[in-house]
Amino acid sequence: MESLKRALRKSPEKLQLLADLVEVSIDGTRDIFVNRPVDMEHVRYIGFDMDYTLAIYHKQEIEALAFHKTLEKLVSQKGYPEDLLQLEYNAEHIIRGLLVDRHKGNLLKINRFKQVQRVYHGTQELPVSTYYNDRVDQSDAERYASVDTLFSLPEAYLFVLLVDRQDAGLLGEHSYAELYDDIRESIDMTHRDGSLKSAIIADLPRYIYQDPHLSLALDKFIQSGKKLFVLTNSEYYYTEKVMDFLLDSDNLEYTSWRDYFEIIIVNGRKPSFFNGKNPFYLVDETTEADLPLPPGPLEQGKIYSQGNYLALEELIGAQGNEILYVGDHIFGDVLRSDKDSNWQTVLVVEELESELRKTEELRDRQLRMRRLTNKLDKLHYELHMYSSQMNTLQRLEQTEVDFTEPERRALDKTREELNSNLALCRKDIERTEKKIRHLRSEISNYYHPVWGPLFHVEDEMSRFAVQVRGYASLYTSRVSNFFFHPLERYYKSLRDIMPHDRWMELFS
Template sequence: MNEAQLKLPNVPDDQVGGALHLSTLRSHQRVFVNRSLRMENVEWVGFDMDYTLAIYRQEEIDQLSIEATVKKLVDRGYPPFLAEARFDTRFAIRGLLIDKKLGHVLKMDRYRYVGRAYHGMKELDREVRHALYETRKVRVTGSRYHWIDTLYALPEAAVYAGAVDVLDAYGVHVDYQELFDDIRQSIDEAHRDGSIVDVIANDLPRFVERDPALASTLHKLRSAGKKLFLLTNSRWAYTDRMMKFLLHGALPEYASWRQYFDVVSVAAGKPTFFTDKRPFMERSGEGPMDPVNPAYTLERGRIYEQGNLKDFERMIGVYGDAILYVGDHIFGDILRSKKDSSWRTVLVVQEMDWELEAMSRTQDDVTLIDALSRRRERMEDELRYYQGRYRALTRRGARDDADGGAARAAAAEESRRTVDGLKAALRTLEVQARDTSRRTQEIFHPYWGSLFKQGVELSSFGDQVEHYACLYTSRVTNLANYSPMHMFRSPRDLMPHEMI
């Protein structure tokens, strides 16, 4: 039965306005669905702060972090010329893997196939990459490798690649693993001593985008009866300054940013919040020296620190999939909350806006790649046919008499020429497909291509998003484009045999 034959109920126009509105949403305004989620069943909605409620201007943050980290490295005894090197803030994306033994940065697909690799800032050719990573399985859990899985960690990869490049160029012998460990320690030290955080806090408009729709998004959820909580790893002083910048004075109904939330918990220590048993502590005041005391209840208007998943659920009296958590960190926010609880999850991927723009710009090239793939399959079928025909004619020709042998030899020669022509055409087609694919990927990202794909497969990052995030979107405020009672439905999941 086709759509025209379906007998649909006569629904008044004023009741379908929401559906019509959703159908007109642009791609960057949408929430994408991996697993169906009925918002009507969600009682509590929680939010991370950094890179979730607070959308950082990535290039500014990365440049600040890189400069602070390189200064710490020089202070540790690395050559002063390191401070003069050019570190590309565009280099890193989420989902990369650092090979600390060899000084390489890798991008893998969902099956651990290394599709791209750089030594420093120089891309490894396919033969080198194959010899290093395709003959043995990459065991990412060992000490040799390190995931770059957050936006916060992008400067680590940029500094590492740039430092490997410049130190190699100057002929400085360096232990690549020790270099990476020093970079990690330097950037952590820069965060602890205020070299990064204090600069951000004192110039928030430079580093943070203030989304004018954030307050109304939170208000819309509250107005639908949802309870909201803030669960962040940031300390109280930084959290308070950031949240004031994001929400203070946005809506007259809220005298303070804290009134948007029923529970505020800082210094949460995720991902251990989801696995350990650290008790909740309540701050007795807002000053840095004010004492903290054990908390036995979670109350509106109070400020809490640390805590754990089990106590949180027990204290609010809501459990499992009635809680929706919104965060940006695949491991700290999403994976651990999925593995250690049945909380539903929304992953904020602020790179989505650029990813969707690149998809739009590359539609014609993708169509061409698909057409080339179909043409290659047809030509390969022809090639196999003529190869088989040539072999059969050659075998029979040896047993034929003179007249029959000459005819078969001529037919065999014709088949051989056809085989040679098809092979040449296939080589040309492969070059065209490879060049088109490379051009397409460079539109997504100059070094790594699409965030979500590696070749025709999902990238390791894309695979994690698909497996662990119920929903994903580019920013929190996209939730406001849907009813707080919306039913998010996942698309039908098809296997290859269902696509025939």
């Protein structure tokens, strides 16, 4: 990578050539996927969220930090027993897209029909029948909380552990909802008093990954005439430190991270940025105070705070699909910017890389699964044929016809054969179904031992998949993936297919 950067500094015109070279060598896990078409040629401004978008955090380190800081608050501010401080964080236990049932103390994975497909009470798996026939109403915020951002994984895991301890009688009198609220409030405290962020700033390399292609990707956008902006909810002091760490040492021809961006907006208050009427302020970089916005356009190199999308569109003279916004938060970054502002959106889904790698590693087992399900279909067809032949035979025997002895014997023989075929068929179905069940759970466990794959549950799309599919124009695992794709690409979506569209495939 270093040699690539050196080569670029010497002769920037090689950028495209090198990009093309890298493009053919990159593996498919870093592709850019299309839900709705985006014509990059029409895009004039590209905006970026910072946390978990430009800044990729080291999962284990950042989540363990949030987990332990929250525990400290639970003990010091909420009166929870001190031995909680001994709890260990397990970064492998929770995935995104789950729902917390605050009433029952459960964690749920639901499918696109809002049916519960997996349930855990604390660390204990419960049968799905616990929610038999329940369609979960996600809009019931009093009952359900969603685990949508990577930042919400530690709090969900903490909830799991506290539910176990509550059931063991170790925490005193609390309802499950109170446990959850106490965790939430404690996490909020660590954000508000800056204890979490000051720990991150004190050791940035420990918590944040320096993506070697990030500066190259941003540079590539700029070289192709796009204007970039940052729109983050983080405060000025934190944004400055993190962005400086991410970009300052990577000098193509940029002397500061600020040189990459036309406009920098901190304290953006998303999602209300996309529907609110907050005015813009200019940040005084010494006192960090919000000053009234001076008249005229926004200036490069200055830091602005708050604001709203309509004011931004007016200030930059671009609107709607001329603006592409890249973020990691379905509701904060993508849904709102799509619903209220009509901006095009890119969702960063970090987990895509490992999910796709696992899918690749599971190729043989997936093929075997397809063979088994085909076989099952064939067996069900045979069963149906034998059963209807048996019905015909029985109807024939019930008629008043006097059969001759040889005819009678032939009928008996046919009945015997049909009975034996039916029995064999049923047995084979049972065996095949068992194999399918076994293989399905093997595949699911390979993705994730507790919750299975991120985008599926059984044969359906998961709630998370529905959100990704429904709200983002494009999705990809990280911002720097744009470096590996042609600049003015027209991102074309796949043809939407209905189940009956597959009918033609039978003939091909």
